Amino acid sequence: MSVKIEHILENIDGYQRIKQESASxxxxxxxYGLDKGRTQQTVERIHPRKLFLKxxxxxxxxxxxxxxxxxxxxGTLPPFLAGQYLNVEVTIEGINTARxxxxxxxxxxxxxxxxxxxxxxxGVVSSHLIDQLQVGDHLETSGxxxxxxxxxxxxxxxxxxxxxxxxxxxxxxxxxEFCDRxxxxxxxxxxxxxxxxxxxxxxxxxxxxxxxxNLSVTHVISSPAPGYTGHRGFLSxxxxxxxxxxxxxxxxxxxxxxxxxxxxxxxxEVLGIPxxxxxxxxxxxxxxxxxxxxxxxxxxxxxHFAIQVGDEITIDAQxxxxxxxxxxxxxxxxxxxxxxxxxxxxxxxxxxGQVFEAPGTKTRxxxxxxxxxxxxxxxxxxxxxxxxx
Amino acid sequence: MDKYDVVVIGAGNGGMTSALGLALKGARVxxxxxxxxxxxxxxxxxxxxxxxxxxxxQLASLGTEQRPGHLRKLLTEYGVIDNLDFHCAKxxxxxxxxxxxxxxxxxxxxxxxCTLQQTFPREKDxxxxxxxxxxxxxxxxxxxxxxxxxxxxxxxxxxxxKYSLRSSKEVLDEFFSDELLKTTLASFWSxxxxxxxxxxxxxxxxxxxxxxxxxxxHIRGGSQTLSNALIDRFISVGGEVRxxxxxxxxxxxxxxxxxVVTDQGQEICAQAIISxxxxxxxxxxxxxxxxxxxxxxxxxxxxxxxISGFMIWTGLDCEPxxxxxxxxxxxxxxxxxxxxxxxxxKTLDPPLSIDVTCHDAVDPxxxxxxxxxxxxxxxxxxxxxxxxxxxxxxxxxFEWAKSMIDRADQLYPGFKDSIEEMEIxxxxxxxxxxxxxxxxxxxxxxxxxxxxxxxxxTSQLSEHDLHDLPVDRVLRASSNRTPINGxxxxxxxxxxxGFSTVLRNGATAAxxxxxxxxxxx
Numbered sequence: 001m002s003v004k005i006e007h008i009l010e011n012i013d014g015y016q017r018i019k020q021e022s023a024s025x026x027x028x029x030x031x032y033g034l035d036k037g038r039t040q041q042t043v044e045r046i047h048p049r050k051l052f053l054k055x056x057x058x059x060x061x062x063x064x065x066x067x068x069x070x071x072x073x074x075g076t077l078p079p080f081l082a083g084q085y086l087n088v089e090v091t092i093e094g095i096n097t098a099r100x101x102x103x104x105x106x107x108x109x110x111x112x113x114x115x116x117x118x119x120x121x122x123g124v125v126s127s128h129l130i131d132q133l134q135v136g137d138h139l140e141t142s143g144x145x146x147x148x149x150x151x152x153x154x155x156x157x158x159x160x161x162x163x164x165x166x167x168x169x170x171x172x173x174x175x176x177e178f179c180d181r182x183x184x185x186x187x188x189x190x191x192x193x194x195x196x197x198x199x200x201x202x203x204x205x206x207x208x209x210x211x212x213x214n215l216s217v218t219h220v221i222s223s224p225a226p227g228y229t230g231h232r233g234f235l236s237x238x239x240x241x242x243x244x245x246x247x248x249x250x251x252x253x254x255x256x257x258x259x260x261x262x263x264x265x266x267x268x269e270v271l272g273i274p275x276x277x278x279x280x281x282x283x284x285x286x287x288x289x290x291x292x293x294x295x296x297x298x299x300x301x302x303x304h305f306a307i308q309v310g311d312e313i314t315i316d317a318q319x320x321x322x323x324x325x326x327x328x329x330x331x332x333x334x335x336x337x338x339x340x341x342x343x344x345x346x347x348x349x350x351x352x353g354q355v356f357e358a359p360g361t362k363t364r365x366x367x368x369x370x371x372x373x374x375x376x377x378x379x380x381x382x383x384x385x386x387x388x389x
Numbered sequence: 390m391d392k393y394d395v396v397v398i399g400a401g402n403g404g405m406t407s408a409l410g411l412a413l414k415g416a417r418v419x420x421x422x423x424x425x426x427x428x429x430x431x432x433x434x435x436x437x438x439x440x441x442x443x444x445x446x447q448l449a450s451l452g453t454e455q456r457p458g459h460l461r462k463l464l465t466e467y468g469v470i471d472n473l474d475f476h477c478a479k480x481x482x483x484x485x486x487x488x489x490x491x492x493x494x495x496x497x498x499x500x501x502x503c504t505l506q507q508t509f510p511r512e513k514d515x516x517x518x519x520x521x522x523x524x525x526x527x528x529x530x531x532x533x534x535x536x537x538x539x540x541x542x543x544x545x546x547x548x549x550x551k552y553s554l555r556s557s558k559e560v561l562d563e564f565f566s567d568e569l570l571k572t573t574l575a576s577f578w579s580x581x582x583x584x585x586x587x588x589x590x591x592x593x594x595x596x597x598x599x600x601x602x603x604x605x606x607h608i609r610g611g612s613q614t615l616s617n618a619l620i621d622r623f624i625s626v627g628g629e630v631r632x633x634x635x636x637x638x639x640x641x642x643x644x645x646x647x648x649v650v651t652d653q654g655q656e657i658c659a660q661a662i663i664s665x666x667x668x669x670x671x672x673x674x675x676x677x678x679x680x681x682x683x684x685x686x687x688x689x690x691x692x693x694x695x696i697s698g699f700m701i702w703t704g705l706d707c708e709p710x711x712x713x714x715x716x717x718x719x720x721x722x723x724x725x726x727x728x729x730x731x732x733x734x735k736t737l738d739p740p741l742s743i744d745v746t747c748h749d750a751v752d753p754x755x756x757x758x759x760x761x762x763x764x765x766x767x768x769x770x771x772x773x774x775x776x777x778x779x780x781x782x783x784x785x786x787f788e789w790a791k792s793m794i795d796r797a798d799q800l801y802p803g804f805k806d807s808i809e810e811m812e813i814x815x816x817x818x819x820x821x822x823x824x825x826x827x828x829x830x831x832x833x834x835x836x837x838x839x840x841x842x843x844x845x846x847t848s849q850l851s852e853h854d855l856h857d858l859p860v861d862r863v864l865r866a867s868s869n870r871t872p873i874n875g876x877x878x879x880x881x882x883x884x885x886x887g888f889s890t891v892l893r894n895g896a897t898a899a900x901x902x903x904x905x906x907x908x909x910x
Contacts, residue, residue: 028691029689046782151787364434366613370618388631389632
């Protein structure tokens with residue numbers, strides 16, 4: 001301590017007393033040298049950066065669906081909320097990419113997690129996983145993530161699940177949890193499938209419904225064979241009103257393909273359900289971006305544009321593929337998580353050129369101002385130069 | 390191998406201003422950030438139709454163009470002020486104990502005195518004297534006091550020498566008898582995270598003086614706007630930034646920090662390394678206790694990671710006025726016992742003192758038309774949360790959230806039913822994103838004994854440092870230096886927490902590094 005400053009401080013009331021306090025605390029204080037790695041380890045118990053998993057079982061409930069049971073190879077499975085997903089990393093033909101898959105097993109089961117994968121038409125990753133994955137294979141995934149879950153503080157006691165196709169997976173986790181734990185909730189599932197043999201988890205759902213009087217399960221088939229006697233068509237306001245008593249007082253959980261989501265949102269509007277009582281999870285939000293509202297007429301999905309990254313890398317990209325997909329194909333590593341424009345992990349800066357941003361992308365206001373975009377939900381419509389990332 | 394003049398680890402408030410400060414002076418600076426976005430706590434996230442402000446409550450030290458505070462001067466000097474839009478809050482805060490206290494303090498000195506005197510007429514004279522003391526004390530210590538002043542003595546600066554190390558509680562007890570009045574004035578304890586008995590009077594007086602002189606401000610668009618503006622400026626003056634690039638190690642050579650190693654294994658050399666990471670993590674995890682010069686860790690022995698937070702961000706489908714929210718900041722206490730409220734922050738019981746922040750009440754349209762955001766929060770320690778079994782973690786978070794939301798709803802009926810989006814952060818969430826031990830949001834605890842006077846390393850101060858600078862400034866500069874050559878700290882762990890303080894801390898780090906490297910740049 002500089003003599004001059006020390007001399008001044010000594011004249012301040014209480015200085016010696018606090019200096020002594022400080023000295024004795026130092027004497028009996030904590031040795032931080034013992035804490036190596038502690039901060040990160042504490043976080044990892046709840047939020048591991050990565051999960052190292054092994055396939056322990058594969059079930060094929062229908063021809064285009066697999067349920068993959070995963071156990072932990074290192075450490076223990078972290079906690080998650082029913083409805084959350086894992087982002088599964090894959091390498092296909094030398095390209096590193098990843099896809100988010102909802103967990104279908106319930107969170108109180110700590111021994112394994114199940115993810116259920118449905119084949120997406122033209123989907124390289126889903127086909128790869130369905131056709132190639134074998135028991136004993138290793139998988140690396142993100143930790144659990146996502147905001148599609150039940151919040152007991154504000155979501156009340158009456159929950160209606162509107163699920164379409166593989167959109168049942170996060171809902172399955174919730175139903176399993178709520179039923180197994182005996183939570184006092186009224187649960188209504190309206191589950192839309194294309195045909196009766198495409199219903200995922202049918203037996204288990206019916207089983208739960210027969211044993212739990214607080215769960216009602218309604219299957220709806222959009223294009224049934226002649227003679228089908230169950231509900232047909234879509235998850236309409238009329239049907240919801242029939243199945244759910246006092247439908248206006250419930251909280252709704254929507255999960256399924258984009259078309260179904262759009263339809264259901266309209267139906268909920270008819271029923272007068274406010275936004276705050278609707279939770280949504282977008283599955284395969286845009287399989288064809290050129291169909292999205294606002295897509296420029298003069299550009300087709302197969303138009304080619306150059307993406308310049310730094311001075312050395314130029315990637316030949318197509319308008320119909322997201323910036324993220326193009327970057328991954330070009331060997332540029334961009335972290336990603338939700339791949340639906342929400343989480344912002346794949347944020348990059350566009351220094352010049354134009355992208356089309358998928359409707360509903362949740363970009364921060366100031367990011368828009370400074371040219372940052374979520375690469376998973378932006379599509380090149382001119383040549384692009386990316387900035388420092 | 391890459392070589393830079395300066396590598397800055399972490400693009401939090403302190404990292405950003407230190408990097409920009411040096412880049413503006415022509416240094417070749419590389420800024421490394423492990424997240425995908427700059428800002429650290431100065432950031433936002435989007436849920437549904439809401440962009441939530443993460444950390445900023447009331448920006449201090451900004452001031453007006455006519456009377457600029459140090460932050461406005463800094464942002465002007467750094468060339469970013471024109472890209473930012475600020476809104477001044479008309480009130481300091483509303484302080485409430487349901488059933489016994491409900492008072493709203495305006496942001497002027499006369500207004501505060503008048504409001505307090507109306508509510509507590511029996512202590513009329515003491516109120517005027519106390520506020521006078523706060524102002525006179527601050528003016529002495531902030532504006533007049535310099536180390537090299539010829540008569541730096543108790544005669545010239547009586548208040549400074551008498552009150553600098555008093556606790557807030559001591560001084561409040563000296564002036565007042567009404568506990569409700571003391572609670573009103575001590576409400577800011579949660580901005581510092583220590584109880585009135587442990588919080589320096591200088592801190593309490595300082596906060597009141599700062600907010601009255603320079604006013605509390607909110608940033609249009611939130612703190613991410615400030616972070617993006619700083620980074621944009623940094624890049625435009627030749628700085629280089631890499632996101633998604635954490636640093637795993639700092640390499641020493643003969644007690645000099647010479648390089649960093651990124652998480653991807655890349656080694657990057659620099660003449661100076663500024664760490665915007667917690668000093669504990671920097672020393673213990675990035676350098677390694679066995680590599681450190683003797684005694685370095687001993688300087689922390691008596692210190693504890695400071696308080697963390699439990700925050701609930703809510704997006705509402707209504708405007709603040711619909712719920713009767715008229716002020717930006719509301720403190721809700723359970724009773725007048727602030728000491729007990731602080732002790733409760735070390736347990737797993739829901740907090741007794743909470744605060745409710747609504748940016749839209751200050752800046753209508755902050756969130757969007759017809760909607761608004763309200764953040765219900767409390768400062769609490771991280772340690773109890775580290776002991777929560779992972780399987781119980783979510784339930785515990787919801788239990789706390791329910792308790793806090795219900796209390797806010799009592800004061801602002803209809804609040805709970807208006808919630809459309811909600812996100813909850815526990816101390817472990819802060820630990821996850823900030824990487825700070827204990828999820829500390831302000832660095833080390835900020836008791837009186839934690840002040841720079843007792844913790845800064847002044848052994849390396851030069852005559853230049855001492856020359857004509859306020860003593861506070863000298864000690865601040867000393868806290869950026871470390872016993873390791875070429876290694877510097879910027880951020881809350883090298884001083885105090887809070888936006889304006891840390892932004893300035895980074896700028897001071899830049900000046901310190903520049904004066905050390907000077908000729909070699």
